[in-house]
Amino acid sequence: MHKRFRRTGALVGTGAVLFGALAVAAGNQAGAQQSPSPAPVDTLLGGQSLQGKAALGKVQPRLAELAERNGIAEQKLQQILATDKTSWLDKTGKLFYAEPVATAKERAATAKSPKWATRARAAADGPAFQLHSKAGSNRVIYLDFDGHTISGTAWNTGGKPATVNVTAYDTDGNTGNWSTAEQNVVREVWARIAEDYAPFDVDVTTQAPAESAITRSGSSDQQYGTRVVIDPTTWYQSGCGCGGVAYVGVYDSTSQHSYYQPALVFTKGVGTGAKNIAEAASHEAGHNLGLSHDGTGSVGYYSGHGAWAPIMGVGYSKAISQWSKGEYSGANNKEDDFTVIGQNGLALRADDHGNGTGDATALTVGTAVNGVYASDSDVDTFRVDLSAGTFTFAANSAASGADLDIKLQLLNSSGAVVATADPASGQTNSATPTGLSASINRQVTAGRYYLRVENVGYGNPLNTGYSTYGSRGGYSVRVTAG
Numbered sequence: 009m010h011k012r013f014r015r016t017g018a019l020v021g022t023g024a025v026l027f028g029a030l031a032v033a034a035g036n037q038a039g040a041q042q043s044p045s046p047a048p049v050d051t052l053l054g055g056q057s058l059q060g061k062a063a064l065g066k067v068q069p070r071l072a073e074l075a076e077r078n079g080i081a082e083q084k085l086q087q088i089l090a091t092d093k094t095s096w097l098d099k100t101g102k103l104f105y106a107e108p109v110a111t112a113k114e115r116a117a118t119a120k121s122p123k124w125a126t127r128a129r130a131a132a133d134g135p136a137f138q139l140h141s142k143a144g145s146n147r148v149i150y151l152d153f154d155g156h157t158i159s160g161t162a163w164n165t166g167g168k169p170a171t172v173n174v175t176a177y178d179t180d181g182n183t184g185n186w187s188t189a190e191q192n193v194v195r196e197v198w199a200r201i202a203e204d205y206a207p208f209d210v211d212v213t214t215q216a217p218a219e220s221a222i223t224r225s226g227s228s229d230q231q232y233g234t235r236v237v238i239d240p241t242t243w244y245q246s247g248c249g250c251g252g253v254a255y256v257g258v259y260d261s262t263s264q265h266s267y268y269q270p271a272l273v274f275t276k277g278v279g280t281g282a283k284n285i286a287e288a289a290s291h292e293a294g295h296n297l298g299l300s301h302d303g304t305g306s307v308g309y310y311s312g313h314g315a316w317a318p319i320m321g322v323g324y325s326k327a328i329s330q331w332s333k334g335e336y337s338g339a340n341n342k343e344d345d346f347t348v349i350g351q352n353g354l355a356l357r358a359d360d361h362g363n364g365t366g367d368a369t370a371l372t373v374g375t376a377v378n379g380v381y382a383s384d385s386d387v388d389t390f391r392v393d394l395s396a397g398t399f400t401f402a403a404n405s406a407a408s409g410a411d412l413d414i415k416l417q418l419l420n421s422s423g424a425v426v427a428t429a430d431p432a433s434g435q436t437n438s439a440t441p442t443g444l445s446a447s448i449n450r451q452v453t454a455g456r457y458y459l460r461v462e463n464v465g466y467g468n469p470l471n472t473g474y475s476t477y478g479s480r481g482g483y484s485v486r487v488t489a490g
């Protein structure tokens with residue numbers, strides 16, 4: 009007490025103004041200590057999930073805080089909540105989407121997968137459940153068809169059961185076996201999603217990985233991913249009336265990673281056909297990877313034009329669905345899908361083939377070589393030594409759900425272009441694109457030739473086609489005699 013009195017006396021000696029200023033500062037500090045702490049976000053939201061516009065009305069003063077929590081710019085989050093009717097904030101302020109169901113027409117158009125085969129084949133450990141798009145990658149997207157127990161997640165809150173046993177995908181009423189038709193759907197769904205994610209260093213798989221390969225334990229854990237459950241039950245779907253649900257930007261989360269998983273696709277909402285399931289699953293995984301919806305000023309989901317639609321819009325009726333940066337007329341979302349996905353855990357694949365004649369990949373007549381076109385600036389070149397004769401030079405895009413539109417050029421030994429193939433693209437039906445592959449049939453003299461594979465767009469991306477931006481994916485190159 010004596011020391012404190014002496015210190016105060018010294019301050020008084022320097023002047024009353026200084027003492028008064030200090031007294032005011034002390035008073036302000038005391039007042040600050042007595043002001044109430046900000047209300048928890050779950051209190052603002054009433055301890056429940058709220059649809060976007062209703063949530064925005066509750067959290068507007070704390071929007072900057074919630075934007076940071078969700079890894080989204082404040083203005084962007086405000087736009088999403090104010091305009092996208094499928095956006096929701098859960099009770100902690102995390103953003104998720106509940107997608108609308110497919111229309112009856114959209115379901116009917118893609119229900120052409122083989123139906124109700126009677127002979128049972130392999131169990132869930134058969135070939136359809138051993139598919140990998142890039143085995144060995146440190147990133148994974150696991151397509152879970154064979155049932156899953158959901159507990160301790162965000163989906164188990166808000167009055168939902170604490171434990172949910174999702175049953176396996178089933179179309180014939182026999183849950184004890186996997187029919188040929190059911191396995192064919194699994195294969196096709198996998199192929200379509202593997203193509204959408206082919207440009208990225210990620211393993212899209214139907215084979216259950218170790219839980220540690222999905223769940224991220226912290227920032228030092230570099231092996232992680234997401235699970236997309238194909239859910240035929242009604243435990244969640246009956247309440248939301250939706251086609252799927254997923255949290256946004258949680259793929260590479262370093263805390264509570266498993267809490268915001270899995271992403272869910274409801275066959276009660278999108279149907280049991282491979283095309284619709286694949287479109288929905290790529291879309292939901294895209295939300296996990298930080299992507300928002302591609303719409304316009306008047307519709308939340310852009311359904312595309314011509315044969316094209318954006319993956320983050322709705323592509324059920326279009327045979328070509330690609331990643332987008334909002335190049336179509338009236339786009340309300342200009343985010344660069346490849347950039348956002350890269351910021352949320354997935355890098356592009358490394359270049360797999362040489363770009364010019366000097367580092368071209370060798371071909372043997374009759375043997376196909378596979379490639380992945382991952383970068384919009386890539387050019388893949390192949391060389392082949394031929395005897396005199398007639399040959400077919402072919403570059404084929406993916407057999408299911410192709411994203412890559414190919415221009416193929418044949419070059420002579422000096423590197424001059426002698427023939428080009430770039431057919432117009434379109435669709436036979438909503439599941440079958442046309443004109444994405446390219447081939448050249450030509451009589452040649454003996455010598456060395458080169459094949460150059462490039463990605464191309466078609467039409468006008470504003471309203472009739474697409475640019476080269478999303479024209480990326482897998483392909484195969486082959487030279488055959490005759």
